[in-house]
Amino acid sequence: MSWLTEYVRPKIRTLLGRREVPENLWIQCPACQQMMFHAELEKSRKICTHCGHHMRASVPERLKWTFDEGAFTRIELPKVPADPLKFRDTKRYTDRLKEHRDKSHLDDAIAVAHGTIGGHRAVVAVMAFEFIGGSMGAAVGEGIVAAAKLAVLQDAPLIVFTASGGARMQEGAISLMQMPRTVIATRLVKEKGLPYIVVLTDPTTGGVTASFTMLGDIQIAEPGAEIGFAGARVIEQTVREKLPEGFQRSEYLLAHGILDMVTKRDELPATLARLISLLRIRMKEAA
Amino acid sequence: MRHFLDFEKPIAELESKIEELRKMSEADGINIAEEVGKLTEKADRQLRATYAKLTPWQKTQVARHPDRPKAKLYVANLITDFTPLAGDRAFADDAAVIGGLGRFRGRSVVVLGTEKGTDTETRVAHNFGMARPEGYRKARRLIELAGRFGLPVLTFVDTSGAFPGIEAEARGQAEAIARSIEACLEAPVPVIATIIGEGGSGGAIALAAGDAVLMLEHAIYSVISPEGCAAILWKDAAQAPVAAEALKLTAEDLKRLKLIDAVIAEPLGGAHREPDAAVAAVGDAVAAALAPLLALDGATLRMKRREKFLEMGRDALI
Ligand SMILES: [Zn+2]
Numbered sequence: 001m002s003w004l005t006e007y008v009r010p011k012i013r014t015l016l017g018r019r020e021v022p023e024n025l026w027i028q029c030p031a032c033q034q035m036m037f038h039a040e041l042e043k044s045r046k047i048c049t050h051c052g053h054h055m056r057a058s059v060p061e062r063l064k065w066t067f068d069e070g071a072f073t074r075i076e077l078p079k080v081p082a083d084p085l086k087f088r089d090t091k092r093y094t095d096r097l098k099e100h101r102d103k104s105h106l107d108d109a110i111a112v113a114h115g116t117i118g119g120h121r122a123v124v125a126v127m128a129f130e131f132i133g134g135s136m137g138a139a140v141g142e143g144i145v146a147a148a149k150l151a152v153l154q155d156a157p158l159i160v161f162t163a164s165g166g167a168r169m170q171e172g173a174i175s176l177m178q179m180p181r182t183v184i185a186t187r188l189v190k191e192k193g194l195p196y197i198v199v200l201t202d203p204t205t206g207g208v209t210a211s212f213t214m215l216g217d218i219q220i221a222e223p224g225a226e227i228g229f230a231g232a233r234v235i236e237q238t239v240r241e242k243l244p245e246g247f248q249r250s251e252y253l254l255a256h257g258i259l260d261m262v263t264k265r266d267e268l269p270a271t272l273a274r275l276i277s278l279l280r281i282r283m284k285e286a287a
Numbered sequence: 288m289r290h291f292l293d294f295e296k297p298i299a300e301l302e303s304k305i306e307e308l309r310k311m312s313e314a315d316g317i318n319i320a321e322e323v324g325k326l327t328e329k330a331d332r333q334l335r336a337t338y339a340k341l342t343p344w345q346k347t348q349v350a351r352h353p354d355r356p357k358a359k360l361y362v363a364n365l366i367t368d369f370t371p372l373a374g375d376r377a378f379a380d381d382a383a384v385i386g387g388l389g390r391f392r393g394r395s396v397v398v399l400g401t402e403k404g405t406d407t408e409t410r411v412a413h414n415f416g417m418a419r420p421e422g423y424r425k426a427r428r429l430i431e432l433a434g435r436f437g438l439p440v441l442t443f444v445d446t447s448g449a450f451p452g453i454e455a456e457a458r459g460q461a462e463a464i465a466r467s468i469e470a471c472l473e474a475p476v477p478v479i480a481t482i483i484g485e486g487g488s489g490g491a492i493a494l495a496a497g498d499a500v501l502m503l504e505h506a507i508y509s510v511i512s513p514e515g516c517a518a519i520l521w522k523d524a525a526q527a528p529v530a531a532e533a534l535k536l537t538a539e540d541l542k543r544l545k546l547i548d549a550v551i552a553e554p555l556g557g558a559h560r561e562p563d564a565a566v567a568a569v570g571d572a573v574a575a576a577l578a579p580l581l582a583l584d585g586a587t588l589r590m591k592r593r594e595k596f597l598e599m600g601r602d603a604l605i
Binding site: 087170174175229235238256 | 451452492530
């Protein structure tokens with residue numbers, strides 16, 4: 001497979017990652033304002049020990065929590081043209097990209113890895129909200145396509161953790177075209193009889209929601225995540241009505257039939273493992 | 288009364304002068320043919336010069352022109368035996384998405400369009416072309432119907448975007464759009480999309496993930512409105528003209544980026560000046576795009592469509 005030799009040079013990353021935050025740092029829960037030790041939060045998977053609020057998590061954290069023993073192999077994603085529109089708002093797009101790359105140690109708003117979940121081989125794509133709001137440009141689209149192709153190649157389910165503010169406006173219509181491109185990616189996986197599971201995390205909005213996110217065989221959301229197509233403010237301005245309590249939150253979507261389940265972060269790996277084992281009748285045993 | 292855009296003021300002045308002279312000559316019997324001829328020539332030159340170098344922001348105004356031909360006019364002029372089909376079979380019929388069966392140049396087809404309406408009453412009735420989930424579910428249903436009966440799908444896209452409403456979200460706007468895109472991509476029949484006015488974001492691509500995507504010369508197609516983009520990135524909606532430029536939303540730009548397949552020339556001064564000519568030009572372009580696709584079987588069409596979208600943006604250089 002040429003795309004594999006061309007693009008997917010496996011890179012083994014250290015399991016525990018960088019430890020930049022001192023042990024004794026206090027962190028405040030954005031929901032209940034209570035203070036917690038950083039070490040305590042790390043143990044609780046960034047779930048507030050007071051109110052159960054699920055704080056946003058980084059890509060390394062997600063990968064570590066999802067795979068067995070926190071062990072996984074990241075793949076290098078295909079390169080995409082940088083700044084195809086030569087876009088400049090208050091900043092050059094190229095400068096914005098560089099800033100985010102330096103800050104996040106990510107190439108763009110997505111990372112893809114493979115490993116096992118409950119002993120089952122799995123491919124996992126994780127979106128990074130901290131990278132330009134998790135916006136979807138060519139790199140994110142290409143990441144989803146690469147993840148789908150890897151799942152097919154490994155005969156493994158595809159699990160995508162979504163987090164996005166919407167489109168990468170700086171890539172104009174190229175960003176818009178990632179909607180059909182990622183929909184095609186989901187078809188590649190489904191056609192092979194492989195499970196495609198989406199885990200929606202806070203926040204998931206815009207074009208990302210209206211493409212690959214909503215096409216999961218199984219749709220799981222973390223508690224309290226903001227999920228929608230249009231932004232709450234835009235809706236409020238358009239309909240001039242007060243938004244209902246809990247509007248566009250996981251529990252609201254569950255009640256409206258849009259999700260299969262809302263699952264707490266610490267129960268997620270076991271849930272994923274169980275779902276894969278229930279769905280994988282047609283799949284070969286993991287090597 | 289013709290509706291003139293701000294940048295058309297000099298043309299408007301010339302045309303009203305011509306009109307005045309005509310009225311005078313009718314009333315007084317004065318022969319002013321020479322004068323009228325000169326002015327007409329001048330107005331024509333002005334119109335040609337203006338429309339030859341419209342800025343992206345000016346094109347945005349033209350694309351949204353109240354008199355611009357809307358989806359219904361295309362259906363009325365290009366489709367015979369049009370038989371509207373309604374409903375998503377679950378909740379409602381969304382008038383923002385029109386659709387049905389009909390014949391295009393003798394051939395049975397499924398037609399879909401986002402309809403903005405032409406006056407206050409019809410604009411409200413069609414929700415200004417902003418579809419709710421029911422609209423996208425109707426689209427998906429009709430595309431699947433087309434697939435079952437081997438009918439090509441023709442879509443006419445003109446929408447500022449999907450409707451941002453409480454109920455629309457509650458009924459799964461995002462899922463409805465995703466499924467409509469999927470239906471376009473999976474169809475075992477030719478899918479030809481034409482952006483006739485505004486191609487607004489997800490609400491547009493829901494009906495435009497086709498084998499051939501055509502765009503009228505002064506139509507726009509964008510991931511976000513210039514106003515929305517300016518408000519977010521420049522923190523100032525007044526920067527919309529700058530954002531329009533930066534977004535590369537014109538037919539010419541999108542063709543160069545290989546995101547659309549063809550640009551359809553508009554009559555001088557825009558489609559709204561000669562709606563019938565614009566509609567006819569679209570008809571010819573659709574026929575030309577459709578012809579080579581009719582020879583392909585469903586699996587080949589789907590494969591080629593996928594390849595086309597998967598290649599998009601990979602070599603994007605402007
Ligand atoms: Zn808390």
